Each structure stands twice: as structure tokens, then as C-alpha cells.
Amino acid sequence: MHDSAEPSAGRAAPRAARHGDSLLRRVGRGAARPFRPPEDVLAPVRLGRELQRSVITGRRVVVSRPHGWAAESTVTALLALAFAHYRYDRVLALDLGPGNSGLGPRLGAAEPGAPGLTGATIESDSFNEVAQCLERVGEGLWLLPRLQEEIAQGALDANRYQTAVLPLTRFFGLTVIDRAADVSDGLNRAAQASAHAHVLVVPSTREGAASIGRAFDWMTANGAESLPRRIVVVFTEQTRGEDRAFDFRGSAAILRESGAEVFRLGFDRHLAEGTRIDPSRISAATHATATRIAAECLRRSL
Secondary structure, X not given: OOOOOOOOOOOOOOOOOOOXXXXXXXXXXXXXXXXXXXXXXXXXXXXXXXXXXXXXXXXXXXXXXXXXXXXXXXXXXXXHHHHHHXXXXXXXXXXXXXXXXXXXXXXXXXXXXXXXXXXXXXXXXXHHHHHHHOEEEEOOEEEOOOHHHHHHXXXXXXXXXXXXXXXXXXXXXXXXXXXXXXXXOHHHHHHHHOOOEEEEEEEOOHHHHHHHHHHHXXXXXXXXXXXXXXXXXXXXXXXXXXXXXXXXXXXXXXXHXXXXXXXXXXXXXXXXXXXXXOOOOOOHHHHHHHHHHHHHHHHHHO
16 A cells, blocks of 8 residues: 655655566566466466365464574465465464564564453454454454564463464464474474474575475484375575575475475565565465465365
8 A cells, every 4th residue: 555645855755565576577477468378377276276175173284494594484474365365264373483573574464452362352252252352464364463472471381372372273264373493392392283284494405405304304213204294395585596506306306205295485576575475566476386385285284
């Protein structure tokens, strides 16, 4: 949304968020649209139908990174937006990253005004009452605010997650959880145990691929060799050509042998700004990949 008023003297007008695709690419794509093959048109329709599949009970998708810095909040936000766009039921987003408030700004959440878990009606059986404790961040999309405060104060542990947070998910068809670093504290273990599907986010680098390999080796060594069948790996590119020696196709082929599915989310100028994600400004490739990731997560959660 753009403010129609002129900026006051001495104050610069806010810069519009960049498009993920260049102007030339957007114009070229528009010109070529009438000549696209039928498969290019039908594939998104099929994905949309897959994302509208009904669920008997709410599904939970946990997004995390094995270690270090990765764009897991960006991927979490993209998934939440994709689910909310296609589905007819509600979608909930949770940010369980300690000291990490990246998910809220990515979804355009304002300073939290809702009370979150401290709200008097958070345990109500009426969604209209529970909604008073949540932040609505889009059509059909809700955010449970103030979780970072709860974590910092030591007020949100595994027990409270299971007794106060998990019951909220019954009001939602999909819940997407940003779990940040894959650490082994009680809260993170509880979040992982509650998940129907997992997304592991790593940089598009050789080290990123190696970290996933080590994680899968650990699963095998600890009797969790079936877990990769519920996992979607997303390689993200933070800068163009982040690691030009990285062999994505080779790495993906190896990881798929374990049962996981693998995607690559390429560099996107709009996402690189780190501000609120505007679905109308992400690149066409990002939109297509995020939709495919969301469909695969739902498929594996069922």
C-alpha cells in the first residue's frame, strides 16, 4: 500500500520494496504468457488442488536449520503464506526461535498488541475468543505473538508447549513452526516430536550439504532412519553464486536416496531485503518453488 500524501519536507519517501524479478524479466514473462505450453499452465493448478486437500486433524510443519545462519524464517513465512493463499481453513504461524523475531516482521506483523499465551481466553474452546490472543497477519493467517518474551523469561518450556501451544493448533488446518537452530533443549525436542513434517533449511553450499549429510547419518545411527521420509530439505541462496562449486544436483540425488525430498530456493532480490514479504513482488521462480515445497510438506504430513 502506498500513502497518497506527499512526504514532508526534509523526509525521504519510503522506498518501495524491490521485485524479485527485474523489470525486463517481468515484461518478457508477460509477453510470453499467451504462448506458454499447456503443462506450464496446468502444473500450478494441480499444485493448488494438492494444497487444498482436506485434513481430518490439524497438520504441523516444523522448519529448522541444522546449525549456523540460514533463512529458515524466510522459508517459514513463504510456507505460511502459500498455505494461507490456497487453503480454505485457517493457518497458524509460530516462532520458537529464542531471541529470533524474524518471522513476525517477515509476515508483516506490527508491534504485538495481542496478549499471546498470557491472554485470559487462550484456553477457550471458542476460536472467536482465542483469536483475541492472536495477531491476524493476512487472510486466513494468524500469528501467536510474544513467544520470544516467553522463552527469554523461561516461561515457555516443553510442558507448557504441550499444554498451552499444541491445543491451539486444533483450530487450524496447518501450523507452520519456525524452530530456528536445531538445538536439543526440551522445547525444541517437544516441537520436533509434535511435527507431522520437517523442513531443514541450509545454505546452497558444500558445507550446507555436508551438514545435512551429518544430520542424516546421526538419524541412522540413533534408530531414526525412517525420519527422512518426513523431511524436506531446502537449499537457500542468500547471494548470487554463493558457492559456485556446489553441486546441487549431485547432493540432491544423494539425499533423496534416504527418502527426503530436496529443493533449491534461488536468490531473490525481494527476499534479500529482509523486510515484510509481499507475495506480489517475489520472483516467479520463488513463487513456484515455495508452492512446490508447501505441497510436498502437506503430502508428507499426511
